[in-house]
Amino acid sequence: xxxxxxxxxxxxxxxxxxxxxxxxxxxxxxxxxxxxxxxxxxxxxxxxxxxxxxxxxxxxxxxxxxxxxxxxxxxxxxxxxxxxxxxxxxxxxxxxxxxxxxxxxxxxxxxxxxxxxxxxxxxxxxxxxxxxxxxxxxxxxxxxxxxxxxxxxxxxxxxxxxxxxxxxxxxxxxxxxxxxxxxxxxxxxxxxxxxxxxxxxxxxxxxxxxxxxxxxxxxxxxxxxxxxxxxxxxxxxxxxxxxxxxxxxxxxxxxxxxxxxxxxxxxxxxxxxxxxxxxxxxxxxxxxxxxxxxxxxxxxxxxxxxxxxxxxxxxxxxxxxxxxxxxxxxxxxxxxxxxxxxxxxxxxxxxxxx
Amino acid sequence: xxxxxxxxxxxxxxxxxxxxxxxxxxxxxxxxxxxxxxxxxxxxxxxxxxxxxxxxxxxxxxxxxxxxxxxxxxxxxxxxxxxxxxxxxxxxxxxxxxxxxxxxxxxxxxxxxxxxxxxxxxxxxxxxxxxxxxxxxxxxxxxxxxxxxxxxxxxxxxxxxxxxxxxxxxxxxxxxxxxxxxxxxxxxxxxxxxxxxxxxxxxxxxxxxxxxxxxxxxxxxxxxxxxxxxxxxxxxxxxxxxxxxxxxxxxxxxxxxxxxxxxxxxxxxxxxxxxxxxxxxxxxxxxxxxxxxxxxxxxxxxxxxxxxxxxxxxxxxxxxxxxxxxxxxxxxxxxxxxxxxxxxxxxxxxxxxx
DNA sequence: AGGCTTCCAACAATCGTTTGCAATGACCTC
DNA sequence: GAGGTCATTGCAAACGATTGTTGGAAGCCT
Numbered sequence: 001x002x003x004x005x006x007x008x009x010x011x012x013x014x015x016x017x018x019x020x021x022x023x024x025x026x027x028x029x030x031x032x033x034x035x036x037x038x039x040x041x042x043x044x045x046x047x048x049x050x051x052x053x054x055x056x057x058x059x060x061x062x063x064x065x066x067x068x069x070x071x072x073x074x075x076x077x078x079x080x081x082x083x084x085x086x087x088x089x090x091x092x093x094x095x096x097x098x099x100x101x102x103x104x105x106x107x108x109x110x111x112x113x114x115x116x117x118x119x120x121x122x123x124x125x126x127x128x129x130x131x132x133x134x135x136x137x138x139x140x141x142x143x144x145x146x147x148x149x150x151x152x153x154x155x156x157x158x159x160x161x162x163x164x165x166x167x168x169x170x171x172x173x174x175x176x177x178x179x180x181x182x183x184x185x186x187x188x189x190x191x192x193x194x195x196x197x198x199x200x201x202x203x204x205x206x207x208x209x210x211x212x213x214x215x216x217x218x219x220x221x222x223x224x225x226x227x228x229x230x231x232x233x234x235x236x237x238x239x240x241x242x243x244x245x246x247x248x249x250x251x252x253x254x255x256x257x258x259x260x261x262x263x264x265x266x267x268x269x270x271x272x273x274x275x276x277x278x279x280x281x282x283x284x285x286x287x288x289x290x291x292x293x294x295x296x297x298x299x300x301x302x303x304x305x306x307x308x309x310x311x312x313x314x315x316x317x318x319x320x321x322x323x324x325x326x327x328x329x330x331x332x333x334x335x336x337x338x339x340x341x342x343x344x345x346x347x348x349x350x351x352x353x354x
Numbered sequence: 355x356x357x358x359x360x361x362x363x364x365x366x367x368x369x370x371x372x373x374x375x376x377x378x379x380x381x382x383x384x385x386x387x388x389x390x391x392x393x394x395x396x397x398x399x400x401x402x403x404x405x406x407x408x409x410x411x412x413x414x415x416x417x418x419x420x421x422x423x424x425x426x427x428x429x430x431x432x433x434x435x436x437x438x439x440x441x442x443x444x445x446x447x448x449x450x451x452x453x454x455x456x457x458x459x460x461x462x463x464x465x466x467x468x469x470x471x472x473x474x475x476x477x478x479x480x481x482x483x484x485x486x487x488x489x490x491x492x493x494x495x496x497x498x499x500x501x502x503x504x505x506x507x508x509x510x511x512x513x514x515x516x517x518x519x520x521x522x523x524x525x526x527x528x529x530x531x532x533x534x535x536x537x538x539x540x541x542x543x544x545x546x547x548x549x550x551x552x553x554x555x556x557x558x559x560x561x562x563x564x565x566x567x568x569x570x571x572x573x574x575x576x577x578x579x580x581x582x583x584x585x586x587x588x589x590x591x592x593x594x595x596x597x598x599x600x601x602x603x604x605x606x607x608x609x610x611x612x613x614x615x616x617x618x619x620x621x622x623x624x625x626x627x628x629x630x631x632x633x634x635x636x637x638x639x640x641x642x643x644x645x646x647x648x649x650x651x652x653x654x655x656x657x658x659x660x661x662x663x664x665x666x667x668x669x670x671x672x673x674x675x676x677x678x679x680x681x682x683x684x685x686x687x688x689x690x691x692x693x694x695x696x697x698x699x700x701x702x703x704x705x706x707x708x
Numbered sequence: 709a710g711g712c713t714t715c716c717a718a719c720a721a722t723c724g725t726t727t728g729c730a731a732t733g734a735c736c737t738c
Numbered sequence: 739g740a741g742g743t744c745a746t747t748g749c750a751a752a753c754g755a756t757t758g759t760t761g762g763a764a765g766c767c768t
Contacts, residue, residue, distance in 0.1 A: 018486075020724055031748050036726060043727085048746060065486050069432075070724035072423045073753050089452055091650065094443045101469065110483070113467050115455065129464070132372075132419050270654055296445065297649075300624055302656025374754055385718045390756060397757085402716060424754035427723045 019062035028058035035059075039066070072134050081137045081323060082130035083111045086118045090239075091295045092312065093141065096163060099316020100139055107324050109136070116142075124149050131158075137323045139163055139316075144206060159326040163319045164312075166208040166336075173326070175319040175337045179209060182308040182341035183216035184223075186262055186290045189306070189343055191224050194351045195260040195288060199232040201247040201272060203239055203264030210236075213264055213292065231256050236268060244271020252279065259352035260288035266295040266307055269348075273301065284350035294344055304346035311339050373416035382412035389413075393420070426488050435491045435513075435677060436484035437465045440472045444593075445649045446666065447495065450517060453670020454493055461678050463490070472497050481507075491677045493517055493670075497561050513680040517673045518666075520562040520690075527680070529673040529691045533563060536662040536695035537570035538577075540616055540644045543660070543697055545578050548705045549614040549642060553586040555601040555626060557593055557618030564590075567618055567646065585610050590622060598625020606633070613706035614642035620649040620661055623702075627655065638704035648698055658700035665693050 025035035030051060037043040038055035047055075058064075072078045083100055085093045101111050112130060116123035123142070127149060130138065137159030142150065147167055153160050154172050162174035190198055200217045203210025214233070221228040231254065234247035244263060248271065251258070263269035269291035276283050283289050283303055291298060291307035298305040318337050325332045379389035384405060391397040392409035401409075412418075426432045437454055439447045455465050466484060470477035477496070481503060484492065491513030496504065501521055507514050508526050516528035544552050554571045557564025568587070575582040585608065588601035598617060602625065605612070617623035623645035630637050637643055637657055645652060645661035652659040672691050679686045 022724075032725080033727075033749075034747055037747090040726085046746075051746080065482070067427075067724050068486055069423055069426045069488055070753090071726075073421075073427050073724080073755090074726045076753075078423075087452075088442065089448045089650075091445065094448060098441075098443055098469065110468075114464075115452065128419065132422055134423055270651070273654065295651075296443075297624070297651050297655075300627065300655055376754075386755080387719075387757075388717055391717090394756085400716080405717080421754050424723090425756075427725090427754080428756045430723075
């Protein structure tokens with residue numbers, strides 16, 4: 001024997017080289033196939049209890065850790081899923097990602113995160129790279145409304161769940177907040193405070209959220225018998241502070257009359273704050289502002305932002321579970337989840353000045 | 355032939371099954387080994403130009419994409435690195451992560467991100483899982499000051515770079531901001547505004563940043579001939595808003611006299627804002643506050659926070675490059691990088707009231 | 709013409725698992 | 739005691755690439 005002592009022999013495997021299944025088998029005096037079955041809970045019952053125990057012990061002694069690469073190669077599964085987001089730097093996404101991870105963890109899965117910067121080409125390259133890494137499914141927080149890549153994956157019946165944003169095609173499961181009710185919550189709140197002319201700084205029309213919130217805004221106004229005036233809506237090209245500022249400026253420049261504005265999301269609301277500041281307008285005395293998302297730290301703004309809270313973490317977790325369902329059984333019926341939203345009242349919305 | 359037409363044959367591979375190297379080889383009429391060499395830039399010169407071209411064409415026609423799993427199994431490399439962070443939800447980390455990705459991308463590497471929640475056990479499990487996934491190196495943004503796991507990896511000469519936080523052991527390369535000069539920048543600014551008694555809400559003493567900034571605070575005061583009074587320092591147990599608030603409250607409760615406070619980071623500064631608000635103290639009129647990090651949106655606070663900017667994205671990118679150097683050649687000498695910081699003056703620091 | 713490189717491509721082993729199939733032997737039944 | 743079932747284990751072929759070794763053809767030299 002090359003090794004002076006048994007200890008050295010063990011150390012060799014534990015430290016220098018990582019023990020393989022073959023080593024474990026040899027150590028336990030069985031065939032690698034048997035060792036594999038003994039260690040795998042699903043096939044464990046195929047091997048004698050006593051043998052299995054011996055294998056388990058050998059594995060422990062040698063510090064055996066299965067090689068997921070080899071396993072993936074053989075099984076073409078990886079116990080991991082891809083998470084495709086536009087940009088982790090956008091404070092919207094980290095909580096979702098954590099939610100996904102927390103949903104995945106109990107099942108022993110983990111997440112591969114990639115940033116697309118909303119670039120279709122990059123996205124397609126990344127997805128293809130994820131797939132060649134054998135991810136078992138995909139969670140996609142895509143922005144665009146129509147989306148050939150997604151349709152394609154869905155057509156292949158590749159396990160896929162959309163998060164945060166819906167897509168026109170109904171065959172793709174999605175987990176989102178109930179934007180319509182969220183918008184209603186916000187508008188009703190403003191109405192109860194006494195606002196009648198409520199403007200909307202709308203998100204990009206090529207996103208499902210932008211479009212959906214805009215529609216909900218109109219519908220709620222109608223329901224409440226409030227004026228729905230297209231002149232009170234300014235659209236944005238992106239979910240950014242600058243765009244929010246530009247939109248509100250346009251509204252103000254038109255001399256449109258309104259006392260409150262519902263922003264398509266918190267970033268846009270931040271933009272609104274900026275122009276209000278610039279023009280010496282006080283929020284909420286001169287203008288009420290309501291956001292959407294309840295991003296981190298918007299409670300620290302002056303004034304603290306009244307906004308609609310979306311349960312991002314929960315969205316991620318639900319998406320993970322939904323995906324896992326489909327991974328385990330591809331024929332699980334497609335189902336989408338709508339999570340309730342809540343209004344968090346802070347100080348950016350108040351009764352209008354008389 | 356099982357396939358009615360050549361087109362169907364091709365579709366079979368392109369759509370239904372993904373073409374393997376063997377398929378490409380057969381299609382080009384060569385041995386798989388030859389195909390491998392033809393497609394790999396590093397071995398390309400071992401095969402005849404004409405043959406190589408034929409292989410290339412076949413690969414393209416069949417839509418061949420190499421299987422990274424199989425490649426990893428054989429080469430025990432993965433063209434990916436692990437990124438170990440406490441919590442992606444902390445706004446500090448997303449820009450670093452993006453920086454890392456951007457630094458990795460040109461070399462064809464990608465990043466696996468994991469969150470440890472600063473739990474040593476979880477961290478160790480995650481690192482081990484990353485290693486069994488054959489990551490070629492690790493970028494670690496660990497919080498704790500001494501760190502057996504890190505020492506162990508370093509001892510093994512496993513490619514490893516620390517970001518954002520240093521560790522006592524000198525053999526581990528790290529990329530950080532130049533905290534000492536950053537603190538000096540902040541204190542000098544306050545001194546120039548006329549502050550003499552400057553307090554410090556210090557980060558956790560078990561983190562290198564917490565400790566380092568505290569030391570720099572004392573040293574700078576001394577340099578400037580300002581009083582360095584231990585009664586003007588309150589330590590925190592965590593980098594959180596609540597801890598920042600508690601610390602400043604303690605200082606205030608002691609009736610310590612001071613007109614400005616340097617917070618260990620922006621989160622702590624946020625906590626300071628909270629207690630100032632509660633007590634009806636105006637910032638900056640009654641108390642100046644300077645933060646550290648320049649987190650997103652602190653320019654939107656009231657007052658906009660004066661703080662020290664850390665080039666997070668650059669830190670990530672440099673770390674990636676450093677790591678890649680070591681991955682390519684394990685014997686690259688250990689080198690650490692200190693990036694310059696800048697003070698961004700906003701409105702939370704002003705001359706003290708007389 | 710024989711011997712020498714040089715170039716190129718094929719061969720086959722290997723990475724560490726999983727898994728269908730076959731073999732063995734124990735035990736049971738009629 | 740022949741035949742059947744059942745539990746258990748071994749065998750070997752994959753999965754899809756990489757790479758050291760081998761061998762044949764061509765080209766060059768003396």
